[in-house]
Amino acid sequence: GEDVEQSLFLSVREGDSSVINCTYTDSSSTYLYWYKQEPGAGLQLLTYIFSNMDMKQDQRLTVLLNKKDKHLSLRIADTQTGDSAIYFCAESTIGGYQKVTFGIGTKLQVIP
């Protein structure tokens, strides 16, 4: 079945860039997503990229996709303390139904 892997923890200093990495196994993935979960809250869609794209930039967020290696990354420029959260990588596939598979989540700690 589909599998999405990401590291559990990342610590960065305020003002530095953060890079959160993710790998996935399903070569038929169509969309790849980054979700953010702040403490005690539900998941919030941050950004997504279609599988035929290499890069997508949205303000401080840059998503890079290496489809050959099935590797997805999220770069947060000028990381702020408000960026501290758990970041989930996810993928979805084309089929008779739409199913999203999530990674375990990377906890980003921003040190002031």
Next chain:
Amino acid sequence: SQTIHQWPATLVQPVGSPLSLECTVEGTSNPNLYWYRQAAGRGLQLLFYSVGIGQISSEVPQNLSASRPQDRQFILSSKKLLLSDSGFYLCAWSVQGAGSKAFFGQGTRLTVV
């Protein structure tokens, strides 16, 4: 605009008691519906998904069940809760068809004591 409602926000239940968590979606028709669980110290796990009324697929064997009595209503249930059922439960929906983002409810924090 579409909205998703999930309740209750927090719940403390004794072991062996029943459970019913409800999720409703507004502003869309025939959505895919999902129940996820995030157990303490673990990632997000897909429990159930549904592509239509009465159509439920289970991803992992467990003590829970799901039902979809109406197009935009998704219910997570248990007849007898276990301690291991404690966790943060999230309902989500997405548009049917190729490539769609999932939108989440605020979640229910369930503590089984």
